[in-house]
Structure formats: C-alpha cells, structure tokens
Amino acid sequence: MAKRIDVGGLNAYYGGHKAIEDISMTVEPRSVTAFIGPSGCGKSTFLRTLNRMHEVTPGGRVEGKVLLDDEDLYGHGVDPVSVRRTIGMVFQRPNPFPTMSIYDNVAAGLRLNGRVRKSELDTIVEKSLKGANLWKEVKDRLNKPGAGLSGGQQQRLCIARAIAVEPQVLLMDEPCSALDPISTLAIEDLMGDLKERFTIVIVTHNMQQAARVSDRTAFFNLAGVGQPGKLVEIDETARIFSNPSVQATEDYISGRFG
C-alpha cells in the first residue's frame, strides 16, 4: 500500500521564476514527514510537485526526478491523472464541492472516476468519514450540503474525500492552519491512524505540531527574497528538534531567525 518517495535534483519554476532548487530527499513509507520553513521558501510548491499538481498552475514547470517506488512520476508516458489518484492531497483551505452533499463530496473521487456501485459506495463513504473522524457528527445529515459544515468539519470532510480513493501517499498543505485546537487535535490523531496505511507528508508552521506528529522533519530555507528555496536538512524529528546538524535549523526552530 504505502510507498516510498525518492526525490532527486528537483527544480520547480513559475514561468521564469525558479521557486525551488535542487531538492533531493527520501520520504519513508508508513510514516509522517513534516516540512517546515519560513513563508515563501517553497514548501507548498515542492509538495505540489510530488503529485504533479504544480504543472496545473499556468507556467508551472518541473525538472528532476520524483521516484515512487522506483517509478519516475515525471517519466515519459506517465499519466498525471493516475499519479494524482495514487498520491492524494489536502489543501490549506477547506474546499468541499459546493454543489454536492456531504455524501457526494466523499464519493466524488470515486464517482468522478466513473466507478459507481451504490452499495460499495455506501461502505466506502462510511469508512472514509469514520477514518476522518467526522462520521459521528454528520451521519444524520449526509444529504445536506457539504458547504454547510463548520470550517474544521469541512477540512475533515476534505480529508475523508482524499482518503476515499485509497491513495498510497497523502500530501497535506497546512491542514490545520484554519482550525481550532480541538479540530487540530482530531486531525493530528487522525494522522497517527492514517500512517498505518498511508505515507503522509504535512506542511506546517506549527513547530509543536511537527514535533508531535512527524517521524521525520525537513527544513527548507531561502537565501533571500527572489531566491529559490532549498532543502536545508532532513532527519529524524527528534534529532531536528534536539540537535540539528545545521545552525540555521536550530535558529529557526528556537525562533532566533532572521
């Protein structure tokens, strides 16, 4: 199920602007990897290159290799659509489909891909909502619009939607930045459960969160405004937070930055 990701020499551009430069790292399967770093250093950009969402942005371009268990995502003849089915994504702002009910939102990935068997769908929707820790709150109003939920519930709905298609890797871009501590805790617990089955990558500005949920942490930085972002180091989370090998990492984590 869960797969490992090997990135080698990755550059990403927005038109002529190079946003990230020469990133190489390994994301271990069945674990949570956290990306931290100052705003604008290219964490979201890098995350989006991992499931070929970067090229959706006009002018978006990627160089380098991303291997998913030895298969290059940017290789010749690779279909970005099947890449995105294998590597799911949760966005910073909850974005449920406004025309769809809660049920339809969760079922969207399967339905829109044309695999509809009603009884099976019911099971998957229930399982995904339970997986996202939302089932109890919405089980009586599955046919109500998804946009009528609170922000935190919407975010968990989006997580349910993402795990319903059974991806092998789940990318989360600041999934808790708009949430209260209780919803945040629910989502962090959820990540603990999900990593049994998925490989998880999470971008966060919250150091405590990175320390709590992740097994490995990657620190990104950029040399200056307009410069491309780079990977400074990636290591076991415990090591990054106690004894990082680069001074900049320690400065950033301890708040002595810039």
Added chain:
Amino acid sequence: MSDVIVDRPTVSDSAPLPPAGLHRPRLPRWAPAVVAALAVAAGVGIGLGAGLSSRAQWGLIAAILFVAVMYAAAARVEGLRQAKDRLATSLVWVCFLLAVVPLVSLLWETIARGIKVLDGAFLSHSMAGVLTIQPGGGVYHAIIGTLEQVGIATAIAAPIGLLTAIYLVEYGRGRLAKVVTFFVDVMTGIPSIVAGLFILSLWIIMLDFSYSGFAGSMALAILMMPVVVRSTEEMLKLVPNELREASLALGVPKWRTILKVVLPTAIGGITTGLMLAIARIAGESAPIVLLVFGSQVINNDPFEGAQSSLPYYIYEQWANGNDASYDRAWAAALVLIAFVMILNLVARAIARWKAPKTGR
C-alpha cells in the same frame, strides 16, 4: 503603554471632539418619505402655476427639490458627513426612478393597448384570409415562426458558445485564445442588419437557397453566439480555482472536472446568461425581414418557405397603418414581452434551483 493612557485625557481635552456617547441627532425615519411627498406636491404646484406643459419638467422640479431639501435638512440636524450620505442616497433614488419610469410606462402602454384584442382566438389564428383593414385575425403563425427560429438559433449558438467559453477559460492559452477573444469581441458589435445581409449574400444569393426560417435562424445565431460566450466566460471565471484543484488532486481527468465540478457550480449563471441571450434575439426583426421574408399564413416548416415572427408581425401590422392593424401590433408586442418575461422567470427559477447550497 502607560504613557498613552496618561496622555489620553489631555489629548481629548484639547481636541474639538463631539460630546461623549454614540448617539447623534438623526432625522426621523419618516423624513425622506415626507420630503418626497412635499417635493412632488411642490413640483406639481409649480408646474401648474407656471403653466409648464411637460410632466417631465414637473418631475425634474420635484426631484431637484427633494435632493436639495434632504441635503439641507440633514446638514442642519445631522451634520455634514450625514448630509453627504443623504445626498448620495437621494441621488441614487432619483436615478432609480428615472430608470424605472420609462420601463413602467412602456409596460403600462403595451398592456393597456395590447389587451384589447388579445384573446384565445388571437393566439390561435393566423392572418390568412383577413384583410389588413379588417379586425380579427391573429398571431399564431408569428408565434410558431418565433419559437422555431429562436429554437434553431439557440440550438446552433448555445453549444458553440458554451464550448468556446469553456475553451477560453479552461484551456485557452497564447495566440489562439487571443484571436478567439478578439473575434468574439468583434462579433458582439455586429449590427443585426449586417448579420442578416451576410447570411443573405452567402445562403440565398451565393448558395441559391430560398427564404426560410432556417436562414433567419442562422443570422440570429450569429448575433447570439458572442453574447453566450461572454456571459458563460464570466460565470466560469467565477468558479474558484480551488475547486478545480480539489477535483484534479482526486485524480479526476480535466474534462471530467469541467463537466462534473466546474459546470454544475456555474450552471445557474450560465442558464441566466443563455436566457438573456435568447430574449435578446427574440426581438430582432431586421434579419427576419431579409431572410424569412414574412408571411400571412401558418408555415410549420422552418426549412422551407417564408415564415413570420413576432417582431416582424409587429412591424408589418404597424406599417399597415389602420386601427385594426395597430391593435394587432400592440397585442403582438404584449405577446413578445410576455415571452421574454417568461424566459427571464424560467432563468431565475433555474438559477435559484441550481445555485450552490450552503444551508444546513
């Protein structure tokens, strides 16, 4: 911090601030209504007294009085800032009335004159065998013509327009998109008579087909297409990019994303735009005169032979120039307005029904 707090009383002592508290003197709630009534009365009085014949002048006097008195009263009681607010509000109201007066008077006139001969027989009979100076006859052949011509025009223009808009918003990059946008802009400005002449020279003179409802439909489609493209484009642009990305990130192909996520989100606005475009071409008469020729009898076949249509019928009856035909022209105008009104209502109903839901 503590400095600021200590400083504060001295600052407010020296500054000419209004008295403490949040209440300001306000004009009573009924003031605008009363001033408006007085202004209208004064306008009528001055108009009668000075012997001004045009009602428009009376109205103008009343409007100026209303704006001026409201401003003066507000400036006196409420202060200058509120007075400016009142001034803007009164101007908006006056402009609103200026816009509504012609609309209402037009509706009123059409209903008052059109209702006279509008009945079941009028709706279900043609002009076959009716002399133009005789009363009687009907509009059935024109209704059939309008429905068929507008229907065919929509069947041609709506899919092309929709697909063009989807191309421009979802796929269009670079040179081709710019060229398409340019031509759509140019097409928006084509006068209906020119569209008619274009089809006339192409379809009837060069290709040697005869007059038919279909020829008219093609000209109408030319007029309708850019309107559909424009309104659809605007609606698609309103769909947040996050929804597209959410769908793509689920591994949904782009075409399916457009079909299942983007279009349903925008469908309300798209339908409204479409209905307005239909309403617009339903009133076109120039291409019909050139291409459909006009007819007094029922012709159900839009592909063969002359037909009539509502705008053409109105024009024709008016040109006949006698009381019976004037009545018929007004009644047909009423039918046309009702047709457009129904389309608008349908569009609104669809927009409301399809709008993204947010309630719990």
